[in-house]
């Protein structure tokens with residue numbers, strides 16, 4: 001049995017993805033803290049709702065999907081019950097595998113995962129790293145769980161805070177970019193709905209080109225940028241306003257905040 005402890009945005013995205021991928025509801029359980037949420041999840045997915053202690057005693061795999069600030073309390077609750085024959089997967093930003101391992105008296109295998117909200121449409125980017133007691137088999141099992149939600153890659157754990165800043169938070173930067181482009185369309189007199197449709201398809205098309213062509217983004221941008229044309233006029237303004245430097249600073253700040261959440 002796979003138990004998801006903390007079934008908010010990401011926990012539910014994982015739950016719904018596993019069900020879409022054909023995993024029987026009988027093999028899944030959730031841990032929630034509000035009766036209303038328990039009712040919603042039972043009705044929507046037909047999954048069993050357990051207490052954290054029950055989940056720690058029954059599940060082979062425990063996926064912890066509470067906020068980093070709630071991790072300590074959750075681990076205190078289940079710590080003494082989890083054994084080395086189980087696997088603990090954490091998707092919390094900043095929280096290291098060694099932080100989690102220290103909460104268990106035994107040598108419990110832990111895998112750290114950073115996924116993102118496109119899991120809701122099976123287009124997540126999930127990056128995984130083993131803790132010190134996790135084997136190749138544990139990593140393969142984790143890959144199997146997250147593969148139906150999108151792409152999965154392995155990275156060394158020291159890169160996890162950077163991955164959180166890039167792909168974990170990344171969808172928010174893209175939505176922010178879309179908001180800004182739509183605002184520009186409105187400034188130019190375009191109806192909001194039309195502007196949003198145009199920008200959404202443009203982002204989708206550009207992302208598909210990046211993925212399918214395998215070309216470097218500079219090459220793809222070059223193909224759009226005609227000599228003395230419209231695009232270079234826009235790029236000059238982006239450079240003048242320091243947009244590239246803003247992205248570097250923003251993603252570095254997200255990385256630093258991840259470290260802070262992990263108590264580093």
Ligand SMILES: NC(=O)C1=CN([C@@H]2O[C@H](COP(=O)(O)OP(=O)(O)OC[C@H]3O[C@@H](n4cnc5c(N)ncnc54)[C@H](OP(=O)(O)O)[C@@H]3O)[C@@H](O)[C@H]2O)C=CC1
Pocket residue numbers: 005006007008009010011031032033034037052065066067068070073074091092093114115116117168169
């Ligand atoms: N949102 C994102 O894009 C991403 C988030 N993450 C990580 O995923 C984790 C979850 O984030 P997200 O889903 O956004 O957060 P949410 O706040 O949506 O979900 C967290 C859930 O945990 C529940 N919870 C907290 N404590 C307990 C407890 N003791 N027992 C049972 N349930 C509990 C909360 O319950 P209640 O509803 O009662 O508050 C809530 O439903 C975080 O650690 C975050 O860093 C990772 C990648 C991307």
Ligand SMILES: O=C(O)[C@@H]1CCC=N1
Pocket residue numbers: 093164168169
């Ligand atoms: O903002 C956050 O802290 C979480 C982690 C990655 C995406 N959302």
